[in-house]
Amino acid sequence: MLSQKTKYALRALAYLASLKDPSTASIAEVAVGAKAPRKFLEAILLELKLSGFVESRRGRFGGYALAKSPESISFAAVIRAVEGPLALAPCASVTAYKQCADCFPVEVCPIRAALLAGRDAIAEVLENWTLATALEQRDVLEDCAPAPIPS
Secondary structure (H helix, E strand, O other): OOOHHHHHHHHHHHHHHHOOOOOOEOHHHHHHHHOOOHHHHHHHHHHHHHOOOEEEEOOOOOEEEEOOOHHHOEHHHHHHHHOOOOOOOHHHOOOOOOOOOOOOOOOOOOOHHHHHHHHHHHHHHHHHOEHHHHHHHHHHHHHHOOOOOOO
16 A cells, blocks of 8 residues: 555656646645645655655745656656555565565465566556656546536
8 A cells, every 4th residue: 555655745746747837836836736744745855856756946936846757757666766666575576576584485485476466567557657647647537527516
């Protein structure tokens, strides 16, 4: 399950990706756009900056902006940067493999095949789902939304 921190990170990045031109947004604007507490978001944006997803600018017109195009930022990359590997167990991880300390050897483990299949399925979706994809989905959902009922 995704942590709240990761959800805030993804929402903040999606908000920055939704800005019409490559402009910056203040921490207050990102907090509102991501529906995230400002104090918590400050730490998250710093982590995203250190991971190369956002850049910050100082000064009157400063703030945060994406450091890469929305098409090049996958959900998998963000999740790995914030939470770590996508796999449910270390023995199923591609990026941080290690044998589980309290388990069978990997060659005879009765659950590893399922964990590997699950990790591969999740990675397939999240590697190909970018911030641009998320914005496209949002636009499709908005176009399909029922009209508000008049009062």
